[in-house]
Amino acid sequence: MQHRIVTRVSWSLSGALFAAALLFGVGTSAPVTGSRPATAAPTSDTVAAAAPALFEERCSQCHKLAEAAAAVAEAQRDPAARARWLAFLRGHHAGADRDASAEAVLELLLREPPTPH
């Protein structure tokens, strides 16, 4: 009896915890409220401008990525650098969990490679 009760309690609790995670998601994700800046649809131009700051801000503990951020800006002008750093970012930063903004930037960079001036 106890076994069945414990099983029911465990899985009900897991369900409740999952529901709490969903509520958290509802409360913290877009639509944006208050002071949170939206990153829903950045353009190539805004990406070019925002990328270094975003990378530096969100990946401050990772020097390589901060370095990469500067390189992304550089890549706006230099096609070879752009290709090199996009490859680096694709390998290095793919699936990074902490920074959806950086991911959004990366995805946009990959989807719409900025044209060199």
Added chain:
Amino acid sequence: MLVGGIVWFGLYLALVLTPLALAFATDSVDVARPFSIEVGAAIGFIAFALIVVEFGLVARLRAASAPFGTDALMQFHRQMGIAAMLFVAAHTLLIAPGSAVGFLNPFAGTALQRSGAVSAWLLVVIVVSSVARRRLRIPYEAWQLLHRVTALLAVAAAAAHLLLVQGYTASPVVAATVWLYLAVFVALLFGYRAVRPLALWRRPWRVTDSRDIGADTRLLRLRPERHAGFRFSPGQFAWLVTGPSPLWGEQHPLSMASSAEPRADGSIDFAIKALGDWSSEVVPALRENDKVWVDGPYGVFTPDRVAAQCFVLIAGGIGITPLRSMILSLRGRGDRRPITLFFAARNRSRAMFCSELLALAAPAALDVVLVLEEPEDDWRGERGFIDAPLLRRHLPANLARHQFFVCGPPPMMDAMEHCLVDIGVAPDCVHTERFDMV
């Protein structure tokens, strides 16, 4: 007990949700992110708390186990361990959709990715080795060691992963909470692995008798040395520690087989069936005057906690051990409440303590129903398995004032839980003891 249970469950829930609640309150991620990423992050926080709190469930905290029973906490520990693994899987899939496989490579990527991958894989090892230990043929002793080491590393890797993320943990409050959880984990571990063994070390027991009682079972009698031993309730259990010291010895949970009424010398008996390396090799090698340690008593599987007019005890194989303690204790106290014992065994020779219990039956208002799976040809009693028709044949129609205690192999326990409900027993009158979970 109900209030205690609610308080402890509430505390557990609070511990699991606190990091997430603080992350929400501090809201240190100031850039809006997709819903899936936020849910993934939340699941990560929950998984971390689940993993850390897991140890608290099995750290032998008497106050925490008193309302539920140690075996119920162990079951809960097992189920929530599986849940934690599923949460980690969901976290990975939500955070890194499309690249989850690469994300789970513990040898590549950033320190953040590697720590997450290590924690996830260790969790898989823990769950798979626990759920499928027998199928994988992992000896219990080896599993114990593997479980301890991998759990410790999994907690460390999970904490490192969380602190490296620097998303919500960029908040000093959330980061401090993660460190606090780690500190409590380490303190519990220190208490469990150092303070408790050192306390046991000062209270040794000596083997005074070790006898083969058939059915691959030994009856071990232990006497406290220079201390009074402990009082226990019938049906409770203790961890028996063998080896050079409680710090390094092997330990196994065993029900006391003797009466809870104290003997003059404080000695207690354990019946140990040869089921693994320790019980097959170490226990038979114990000789008179050998030193061991006993950490107990624990458990709530005891008639002392319930009000009953009659007891029905259902045992399978070595599950007779705590029930023998109940019978001897009740009769030793002069308690004349009727007891019906159903005892399932393969054959008469595998039914340990059978002659002793049958001898007790006549003068002691004890009905013994022996149920043999493969009886000898001249057997006239019950045969097969204990089931609802068999129970109905031997029990009165009105079971309202009966309390049922069941102990045996897991399949038998599962079957009994269904059977007893089928014959009209209220679920809260059925008490079970399960330790055969890995």
